[in-house]
Amino acid sequence: MGLSGTLYRQLQKISGKQNCTREKEDLLCYAYDSTGTCFLPDAVIFPGSEKEVSRILKFASKERLIVVPRGTGSGMTGGAVPVKGGLVLVTTRMNKIFDVDENNLIVRVQPGVIVADIHKIAEQKGLFYPPDPSSSSVCTIGGNIGECAGGPKAVKYGVTRDYVLGLRAVLPSGEVIQTGVSTAKGVAGYDLTRLIVGSEGTLAVVTEITLKLLPKPDAVKTMAVFFDSMQMAAKTVSNIMREAVVPRCVEYLDEACLHLVQESLSFELPRGIKALLIIELDGDMADVEKDAKKIKELCLSYGAMEVMVAKDQTEAQKLWDARKALSPVLYKIATNKINEDIVVPIDKIPEMVQVTQDLQKKFGLKVVSFGHAGDGNIHCNIMYHKADKDESKRAQKAVDELFEATLNLGGTITGEHGVGITKIKYLPMEIGTTQIELMKGIKKVFDPQNILNPGKIFC
Amino acid sequence: MGLSGTLYRQLQKISGKQNCTREKEDLLCYAYDSTGTCFLPDAVIFPGSEKEVSRILKFASKERLIVVPRGTGSGMTGGAVPVKGGLVLVTTRMNKIFDVDENNLIVRVQPGVIVADIHKIAEQKGLFYPPDPSSSSVCTIGGNIGECAGGPKAVKYGVTRDYVLGLRAVLPSGEVIQTGVSTAKGVAGYDLTRLIVGSEGTLAVVTEITLKLLPKPDAVKTMAVFFDSMQMAAKTVSNIMREAVVPRCVEYLDEACLHLVQESLSFELPRGIKALLIIELDGDMADVEKDAKKIKELCLSYGAMEVMVAKDQTEAQKLWDARKALSPVLYKIATNKINEDIVVPIDKIPEMVQVTQDLQKKFGLKVVSFGHAGDGNIHCNIMYHKADKDESKRAQKAVDELFEATLNLGGTITGEHGVGITKIKYLPMEIGTTQIELMKGIKKVFDPQNILNPGKIFC
Missing domain, CATH: 3.30.465.10 (Uridine Diphospho-n-acetylenolpyruvylglucosamine Reductase; domain 3)
Incomplete structure (x- = not known):
C-alpha cells in the first residue's frame, strides 16, 4: 500500500517526530518476531499515551491505513509481523x-x-x-x-x-x-x-x-527428576497430576534438550538419562518440605533414576535458566526450527512422546521436545535447514502429521503461542468453519475496515 | 406473537408430543424465575438431545420464532423469563x-x-x-x-x-x-x-x-467468627485477604440475617452480635489445622468477639444450611425483595456496609446484606411490600443509589447473577455505550434474527 509523505507527516505530528520513523534500518527492526518471518512495515510509531493510540487509530481508520500493534516481538507465531505492511504501533514507550x-x-x-x-x-x-x-x-x-x-x-x-x-x-x-x-x-x-x-x-x-x-507463597522447592526412559517420565507426569498436591510447575526436557543445556547446569547428569522433569512446589515452608518428600517418593516409585532437590535458590535458578535458555539454544542443532506448542490430555503425553519419536524417524529430522508437561503442553521443535529445500518440505510435512496426531489424541494445536500466521492453515482442522465464520463476524464488529493486524488467525 | 396450531404440531413432532406443551397450567410453570417476574411463553419444549435442540432452533429460525433457553429457573435477574413470549426450551431432560x-x-x-x-x-x-x-x-x-x-x-x-x-x-x-x-x-x-x-x-x-x-482437598475446616460491629467484620475481611493463607470461603452475614437464621443454627449467638463471618479453609489435615489457628488469632486481633471452629462436618453443614437458606427466608421480613449482587474492591467493603446502612435509614426500608465478602461480592437485599406503591418506589430509588455508590467505589453492579432484565437499565452506567454497541454487534453475529432470548442484558 505504501505510505505517502503527507500521511507520514501527519503521523509524526501525533507522536512527535522522534517517535515515528520510516528509515529502512528502523523498519527492519520491526519486521520480524521470534518465528524469523520478515515483512517490512511502511512506518513504525511509538505512541506515549492512550490518547495518542486513539488519535493514531482514528487517523488510520480515516485513511484506511493498516495498524499492527507490537510489544517487543518475542511472539512465536508471527502475531506481530506486518504481513500486509502498514504501520507498526510499538507499545514499549507505554511502560508505566x-x-x-x-x-x-x-x-x-x-x-x-x-x-x-x-x-x-x-x-x-x-x-x-x-x-x-x-x-x-x-x-x-x-x-x-x-x-x-x-x-x-x-x-x-x-x-x-x-x-x-x-x-x-x-x-x-x-x-x-x-x-x-x-x-x-x-x-x-x-x-x-x-x-x-x-x-x-x-x-x-x-x-x-x-x-x-x-x-506470595512463603516457600518454593525445586527438584530435578531423572529418567532413563521418555515414556516413564511422561507416565510419571500423568500420575503426579492426580495427586492432591498440585505442583506449581511440572516441566519436561527430552534427551536432546539435556545435551544442549548440560553445560549450564550446576550438576552432572546421570549416565543413560533420557528425560528430565523439573518439578516445583510452593506454599508455606513446612508444607513444601512435606510435599516435596511425597513427590520425590512418588517419582521414585514410578521408576525415576534419581531425584535431586535443589538445595537453595541459586541451584533452582540455574535449573530454570537452563530451561528458559532452551528455545534459542536449539539453533545449535539446525539453522531453523518449527516450534509448535501442542497440548494433549495429560494421560496422552506418553503417546504424544511416541508420536514425536516416530516423526523423527519417519522424516529424518531432529525433533526436540520440552515444555509444560503438567498441563499437557509440549513445545515440540522440528529442526531443519531452510536452505535445504527437501529438508524444509519434510519439516512441513512433519508439522502436518504432528497436528493431525495431536487432534486425534483430543488435543489442541496451540496452548499458549496463538495462531498468528504460522497456524492459519491448520486452524480449520481444529475448530471447523462455523466457528471461524463466527470469529470473522466478531472481527468485523470490532474492525469493519479490517485495518487492525489483518492476515492473522483466520486470514 | 402467538403460535399457530400448525407450528405447534411441527414442534411436537421434533420432541415428541409428551415433551411439548401449551397448556396454560404448564406455561405458568415456565413463566418465571427467582425474581418472581412472570411472562407467559406460547409453548414449552423439552428436547432430549443436541440433535433435537438443533432441529428446534433451525425450525425457529425459519419461522422467526423466539426461543428462550432455561434450566430450572433459579436465576436472580430474569435471564430465563420469556419477556417476549415464544418458546421456552427447557434443558432438564438433557441431564447426562x-x-x-x-x-x-x-x-x-x-x-x-x-x-x-x-x-x-x-x-x-x-x-x-x-x-x-x-x-x-x-x-x-x-x-x-x-x-x-x-x-x-x-x-x-x-x-x-x-x-x-x-x-x-x-x-x-x-x-x-x-x-x-x-x-x-x-x-x-x-x-x-x-x-x-x-x-x-x-x-x-x-x-x-x-x-x-x-x-479433592483432604480436609476442610469451617469456623464462625462473631463481631459486635459490622464495620469491624468488614475490616477483618479486608485484612484476612492479604494473608498468604487464602481461605476457600469468607462469607458475611449481617445482624438482620442472623436473626432470621438463628433457629437453624446449632449454637447460641452471643449477645450484642452485629455480624458473622463464616470462614472455611481447605488443604491437607495438618495445614488446615495450622491455618485455622492462624486465622482465628488474626480475627481475634482484629476485634472479633469470639471464634467458634466447627467440631465436625455436621456442625459445619448446619452453618452452611443456614447460610444457603438465607435468600428464601428473607421473605419473613417483607413480601418482596430486590436482591442485588454488587461487588466492590475488598478494602471498600467497610464503606459499602456504611452505604447500605445509610440507605436503610434514608428510605425507611430494611436492607439486609450477606454474601461472599472474600471477593467483595455482597448480596444486598432491599426488602419491601410490592402492594405498597410508595414503598415500591422507595425500594427502586434505593437500588439506584446503591448502584451509584457501588460504581463510585470502583465496583460492579453484578458479580455472579448477570444482567437479565432487572439490571438492563443500569448496565450503561457501568460499561458505557461503545461497549454495549460491541455487544449488540456480537449478538447479531450469532443471532441475526434476534430470536434467541431477546430483551435481555442490553435489550
Missing part, C-alpha cells in the same frame, strides 16, 4: 506500572511493561503474578494479553486470561473502551475482556491492564 | 453426566445436570468441582454457564468461567459448534467459550460442557 494495590491484590499497568518487571514489583510487596513465559525478561504484558501467554506455573495457577480483570483498549475507530472490573468478580454483559485476551491484536489495541495478584 | 475422566481431571456433562450432582460424582472419584451457588441443589449447570455463577468458594477457586474448558452449543441457525478444548490450555482463535459463558442464553444453546475438576 501505575499502582500496586496491596489491599485489593491488583496492579494496573500499561501494555509496554516487561512481564518480569511485574513479577519484581509484585514480589517487593509480598505479592505474586504467576504467568511467566520463558521470554518474561524481554516480553511485554501487552503481547502476553494478545497471545494469552502461559508458562510453567500455569499447571497450578492458570494462564494470562485468568489474571486479567479488566482492560482499557482502543478500537480501530479510535474509540476507547473499558472492559471488565477492578474486583474479583463481574458479569456485566458479554465477557469482552477475555474476548480481547488471546485475540492477537486483531480486535483492539490494549492501553491499560488491571491484573489480579496473589499473596 | 457422560464421564468423569479421572486421569485428565475433567467431566463432560449435559446442560440439564443439577450442579450438586456434579459435586457428588466428582467427590466419589476423589475430585472436586468448586463453583457452588446457593441454589446448587436445584440449579442446572447450563444456567450456571449462562450467568457465570460463583458461590462462596470463588474466593480461592474462581467462578464457573474458570472451570469451563470447552462447550458444544447450538447456534440460533441450528448449526452446532464445538468451542474450547478438553485440555488444560488452548488459544486456537478467539475465546468463544468464555464469550458464551455469562451470555445469559442470548448467543447459543449450550448442549455439552467440558468442566475442569481439581483433586
Whole structure:
C-alpha cells in the first residue's frame, strides 16, 4: 500500500517526530518476531499515551491505513509481523506500572511493561503474578494479553486470561473502551475482556491492564527428576497430576534438550538419562518440605533414576535458566526450527512422546521436545535447514502429521503461542468453519475496515 | 406473537408430543424465575438431545420464532423469563453426566445436570468441582454457564468461567459448534467459550460442557467468627485477604440475617452480635489445622468477639444450611425483595456496609446484606411490600443509589447473577455505550434474527 509523505507527516505530528520513523534500518527492526518471518512495515510509531493510540487509530481508520500493534516481538507465531505492511504501533514507550494495590491484590499497568518487571514489583510487596513465559525478561504484558501467554506455573495457577480483570483498549475507530472490573468478580454483559485476551491484536489495541495478584507463597522447592526412559517420565507426569498436591510447575526436557543445556547446569547428569522433569512446589515452608518428600517418593516409585532437590535458590535458578535458555539454544542443532506448542490430555503425553519419536524417524529430522508437561503442553521443535529445500518440505510435512496426531489424541494445536500466521492453515482442522465464520463476524464488529493486524488467525 | 396450531404440531413432532406443551397450567410453570417476574411463553419444549435442540432452533429460525433457553429457573435477574413470549426450551431432560475422566481431571456433562450432582460424582472419584451457588441443589449447570455463577468458594477457586474448558452449543441457525478444548490450555482463535459463558442464553444453546475438576482437598475446616460491629467484620475481611493463607470461603452475614437464621443454627449467638463471618479453609489435615489457628488469632486481633471452629462436618453443614437458606427466608421480613449482587474492591467493603446502612435509614426500608465478602461480592437485599406503591418506589430509588455508590467505589453492579432484565437499565452506567454497541454487534453475529432470548442484558 505504501505510505505517502503527507500521511507520514501527519503521523509524526501525533507522536512527535522522534517517535515515528520510516528509515529502512528502523523498519527492519520491526519486521520480524521470534518465528524469523520478515515483512517490512511502511512506518513504525511509538505512541506515549492512550490518547495518542486513539488519535493514531482514528487517523488510520480515516485513511484506511493498516495498524499492527507490537510489544517487543518475542511472539512465536508471527502475531506481530506486518504481513500486509502498514504501520507498526510499538507499545514499549507505554511502560508505566501505575499502582500496586496491596489491599485489593491488583496492579494496573500499561501494555509496554516487561512481564518480569511485574513479577519484581509484585514480589517487593509480598505479592505474586504467576504467568511467566520463558521470554518474561524481554516480553511485554501487552503481547502476553494478545497471545494469552502461559508458562510453567500455569499447571497450578492458570494462564494470562485468568489474571486479567479488566482492560482499557482502543478500537480501530479510535474509540476507547473499558472492559471488565477492578474486583474479583463481574458479569456485566458479554465477557469482552477475555474476548480481547488471546485475540492477537486483531480486535483492539490494549492501553491499560488491571491484573489480579496473589499473596506470595512463603516457600518454593525445586527438584530435578531423572529418567532413563521418555515414556516413564511422561507416565510419571500423568500420575503426579492426580495427586492432591498440585505442583506449581511440572516441566519436561527430552534427551536432546539435556545435551544442549548440560553445560549450564550446576550438576552432572546421570549416565543413560533420557528425560528430565523439573518439578516445583510452593506454599508455606513446612508444607513444601512435606510435599516435596511425597513427590520425590512418588517419582521414585514410578521408576525415576534419581531425584535431586535443589538445595537453595541459586541451584533452582540455574535449573530454570537452563530451561528458559532452551528455545534459542536449539539453533545449535539446525539453522531453523518449527516450534509448535501442542497440548494433549495429560494421560496422552506418553503417546504424544511416541508420536514425536516416530516423526523423527519417519522424516529424518531432529525433533526436540520440552515444555509444560503438567498441563499437557509440549513445545515440540522440528529442526531443519531452510536452505535445504527437501529438508524444509519434510519439516512441513512433519508439522502436518504432528497436528493431525495431536487432534486425534483430543488435543489442541496451540496452548499458549496463538495462531498468528504460522497456524492459519491448520486452524480449520481444529475448530471447523462455523466457528471461524463466527470469529470473522466478531472481527468485523470490532474492525469493519479490517485495518487492525489483518492476515492473522483466520486470514 | 402467538403460535399457530400448525407450528405447534411441527414442534411436537421434533420432541415428541409428551415433551411439548401449551397448556396454560404448564406455561405458568415456565413463566418465571427467582425474581418472581412472570411472562407467559406460547409453548414449552423439552428436547432430549443436541440433535433435537438443533432441529428446534433451525425450525425457529425459519419461522422467526423466539426461543428462550432455561434450566430450572433459579436465576436472580430474569435471564430465563420469556419477556417476549415464544418458546421456552427447557434443558432438564438433557441431564447426562457422560464421564468423569479421572486421569485428565475433567467431566463432560449435559446442560440439564443439577450442579450438586456434579459435586457428588466428582467427590466419589476423589475430585472436586468448586463453583457452588446457593441454589446448587436445584440449579442446572447450563444456567450456571449462562450467568457465570460463583458461590462462596470463588474466593480461592474462581467462578464457573474458570472451570469451563470447552462447550458444544447450538447456534440460533441450528448449526452446532464445538468451542474450547478438553485440555488444560488452548488459544486456537478467539475465546468463544468464555464469550458464551455469562451470555445469559442470548448467543447459543449450550448442549455439552467440558468442566475442569481439581483433586479433592483432604480436609476442610469451617469456623464462625462473631463481631459486635459490622464495620469491624468488614475490616477483618479486608485484612484476612492479604494473608498468604487464602481461605476457600469468607462469607458475611449481617445482624438482620442472623436473626432470621438463628433457629437453624446449632449454637447460641452471643449477645450484642452485629455480624458473622463464616470462614472455611481447605488443604491437607495438618495445614488446615495450622491455618485455622492462624486465622482465628488474626480475627481475634482484629476485634472479633469470639471464634467458634466447627467440631465436625455436621456442625459445619448446619452453618452452611443456614447460610444457603438465607435468600428464601428473607421473605419473613417483607413480601418482596430486590436482591442485588454488587461487588466492590475488598478494602471498600467497610464503606459499602456504611452505604447500605445509610440507605436503610434514608428510605425507611430494611436492607439486609450477606454474601461472599472474600471477593467483595455482597448480596444486598432491599426488602419491601410490592402492594405498597410508595414503598415500591422507595425500594427502586434505593437500588439506584446503591448502584451509584457501588460504581463510585470502583465496583460492579453484578458479580455472579448477570444482567437479565432487572439490571438492563443500569448496565450503561457501568460499561458505557461503545461497549454495549460491541455487544449488540456480537449478538447479531450469532443471532441475526434476534430470536434467541431477546430483551435481555442490553435489550
